[in-house]
Amino acid sequence: MKIKKYVAENLREGKNKIVADLGDDAIILSSRVIQDPVSGKEFVEIVAALDESSIKTEPNKSYVQINKGISKSTDSNPSAKSFRPPIQNDKTKDSYNRQFDEIKEMLAKLNDNIKVEKLVSNDNIINELYRKMLESDFNESTSKAILAAMNEFKNYNDVNEALIEARKIISSGIIVHPPLNKSNISQTCIFLGPTGSGKTSTLVKLSLIAKLIYKADVMIISTDTYKVGGAEQLETLASIASIHYKTVYTAADLKELIIQESKRDFIFVDTAGKNFKDKAHIESLREFIAAGKFSQIYLVLSGNHSSKFYESAYESFGKLTPSSLIITKIDESDSLGSLYSILNENMLPISYITTGQQIPDDIEPADKLLLTKLILPD
Ligand SMILES: Nc1nc2c(ncn2[C@@H]2O[C@H](COP(=O)(O)OP(=O)(O)O)[C@@H](O)[C@H]2O)c(=O)[nH]1
Numbered sequence: 001m002k003i004k005k006y007v008a009e010n011l012r013e014g015k016n017k018i019v020a021d022l023g024d025d026a027i028i029l030s031s032r033v034i035q036d037p038v039s040g041k042e043f044v045e046i047v048a049a050l051d052e053s054s055i056k057t058e059p060n061k062s063y064v065q066i067n068k069g070i071s072k073s074t075d076s077n078p079s080a081k082s083f084r085p086p087i088q089n090d091k092t093k094d095s096y097n098r099q100f101d102e103i104k105e106m107l108a109k110l111n112d113n114i115k116v117e118k119l120v121s122n123d124n125i126i127n128e129l130y131r132k133m134l135e136s137d138f139n140e141s142t143s144k145a146i147l148a149a150m151n152e153f154k155n156y157n158d159v160n161e162a163l164i165e166a167r168k169i170i171s172s173g174i175i176v177h178p179p180l181n182k183s184n185i186s187q188t189c190i191f192l193g194p195t196g197s198g199k200t201s202t203l204v205k206l207s208l209i210a211k212l213i214y215k216a217d218v219m220i221i222s223t224d225t226y227k228v229g230g231a232e233q234l235e236t237l238a239s240i241a242s243i244h245y246k247t248v249y250t251a252a253d254l255k256e257l258i259i260q261e262s263k264r265d266f267i268f269v270d271t272a273g274k275n276f277k278d279k280a281h282i283e284s285l286r287e288f289i290a291a292g293k294f295s296q297i298y299l300v301l302s303g304n305h306s307s308k309f310y311e312s313a314y315e316s317f318g319k320l321t322p323s324s325l326i327i328t329k330i331d332e333s334d335s336l337g338s339l340y341s342i343l344n345e346n347m348l349p350i351s352y353i354t355t356g357q358q359i360p361d362d363i364e365p366a367d368k369l370l371l372t373k374l375i376l377p378d
């Protein structure tokens, strides 16, 4: 592989230089804004590479492939190198269109990145805001995406002014899911989430609120036959609160029980918290979900984890199409910045937050303003 560094006045000029030197198959590995120490003038430094062994092979999707599909003029110029292989059928056409869209998107991101890096290094207020975001556990790319969405020409008087604008962008990425309300149809809700995330406690909180405040007819069903004492603990709590309770062992039993109990106002179903990377566990949850025809599929995640944990958890639980998220243990979390990217990328609505171990007091319906402040605190 041939790797070379190019310095240009702007990205377009840089790309032209690369194409002239390495050809159409070159790929961009990185780009950044640099400053001439003498004149203070800014330039773009681009590192590009050419994998000579793979010139004739499929493009590598993980890099930006330069000039593929940018100039249509080559179609009418037989001497120019054809930039698109002949399109044989609709499937191939779709696949190439998708690849071109991906490339366009990557170039736009690259542009944003350059714009943001410039802002972060030149503007003290933006720099302070960026550091604040990282301190609030935002990952780097989410922080940069928020900064890129801010008004680049605006001069903020202080960091608070910039913080307000960043919060507006964050707030527009938050979707609030309405809390439960008694209706004349039976509502079935299932609670999914990693071990210890607070599924059982939250289910009990909501069951008690439904019974005490809405005077609803509530039933709790546990499918958590895995954790020793998991179902028994819930049964004891249900019995103290005089809430109907049953344990089921299979998806077929769950289906039958839900049909039998369809006159209840609310049926809350608890699930086992096993390793979410275990595909068999996710499959068994999928069977329970299919059996229950649930009106609410709650994903329960505690607010004290890293973005890496959330990404990994959502990779598994996202497949079960949760209808909303319950964020627990807000009282143990300094900020929810690490959670923001999965909320935003997956447009996952938030229905409740829980703020402590007190049952049933420590639960609140999600509120956009409060969540925004929890995501990016002062
Ligand atoms: N601090 C705090 N602890 C909580 C909250 N919700 C649940 N917990 C605690 O987290 C632990 C695990 O909760 P549990 O409901 O059993 O989690 P599950 O394994 O997902 O069912 C218990 O000790 C709960 O009391 C909360 O909002 N704040």
Ligand SMILES: [Mg+2]
Pocket (backbone or CB within 6 Å): 199, 200, 201, 224, 230, 270, 271, 273
């Ligand atoms: Mg539990």
